[in-house]
Amino acid sequence: METEVEPTLKIVPDHEAMSELAADIVAETLTSDPEAAISLPTGSTPVGMFESLIRRSRAGKIDLTRFHLFCLDEYLGVSVDNPNTLTAWLFRTFVNPAGIPIDHVHTLPVTAEDPAAAAASYEREIVAAGGLRLAVLGIGGNGHIAYNEPGSGADTRTRVLDLTQESIDQAAGYFDGATVPRQAMSVGVATLLDAEKIVLIVSGEGKQEILRAALRDPMSADVPASWLRLRPERVTVIADEAAAGLLDNR
Numbered sequence: 001m002e003t004e005v006e007p008t009l010k011i012v013p014d015h016e017a018m019s020e021l022a023a024d025i026v027a028e029t030l031t032s033d034p035e036a037a038i039s040l041p042t043g044s045t046p047v048g049m050f051e052s053l054i055r056r057s058r059a060g061k062i063d064l065t066r067f068h069l070f071c072l073d074e075y076l077g078v079s080v081d082n083p084n085t086l087t088a089w090l091f092r093t094f095v096n097p098a099g100i101p102i103d104h105v106h107t108l109p110v111t112a113e114d115p116a117a118a119a120a121s122y123e124r125e126i127v128a129a130g131g132l133r134l135a136v137l138g139i140g141g142n143g144h145i146a147y148n149e150p151g152s153g154a155d156t157r158t159r160v161l162d163l164t165q166e167s168i169d170q171a172a173g174y175f176d177g178a179t180v181p182r183q184a185m186s187v188g189v190a191t192l193l194d195a196e197k198i199v200l201i202v203s204g205e206g207k208q209e210i211l212r213a214a215l216r217d218p219m220s221a222d223v224p225a226s227w228l229r230l231r232p233e234r235v236t237v238i239a240d241e242a243a244a245g246l247l248d249n250r
Ligand code: PGA
Pocket: 041, 042, 043, 044, 045, 046, 138, 139, 140, 141, 144, 145, 146
């Protein structure tokens, strides 16, 4: 009987081990292609990975000055000068301390007059950079990858979409009392599936159930992360033991 090909699953003891393994994969990509186009996520999950990459860069082990960083998502209509944006967070947490040249950071065109046309041009920007060599992703509590909320199909491209209340509530922590925008621009699921390599990092007990659904339930737009199983040979899931608690070991 033919067995279904599944994403590579690496279960590691804790957040730190997850961060190191994810940083290893970013480092390998940079070694094989120093000018690679790479997308990296925001949120609490990747913070340890960013710290590890900064340490490696300061120790002279990796060069972070040549690759192209493609942002995954941003709130619609919000200027990058706004400290609450995902882009501003990424600059504070990674881009500035890592010394990544600003012109190597590709941000979502969320203030464009014609967001649909600008989103299409962001897709072309990725292609012009040679396509994503690596996409590192987190998973939202509702199964989103980037800001592809439930309902996002596997064929979606960079576009504007409505955020769920759950995502708005999650984002409120970053908005310091200010109103969270109700729409975002996100790279699409199909855009992510085109990446040569995809790494999903997942940490903590709070992600147990959504990770189980993403990897074990039938693929569905209800859990956009489940679409990653359409390209199992490209995908590595790195989960800490707490997040992997509901996965049977098959
Ligand atoms: P988190 O966010 O890392 O803060 O849990 C993940 C996400 O929503 O993609």
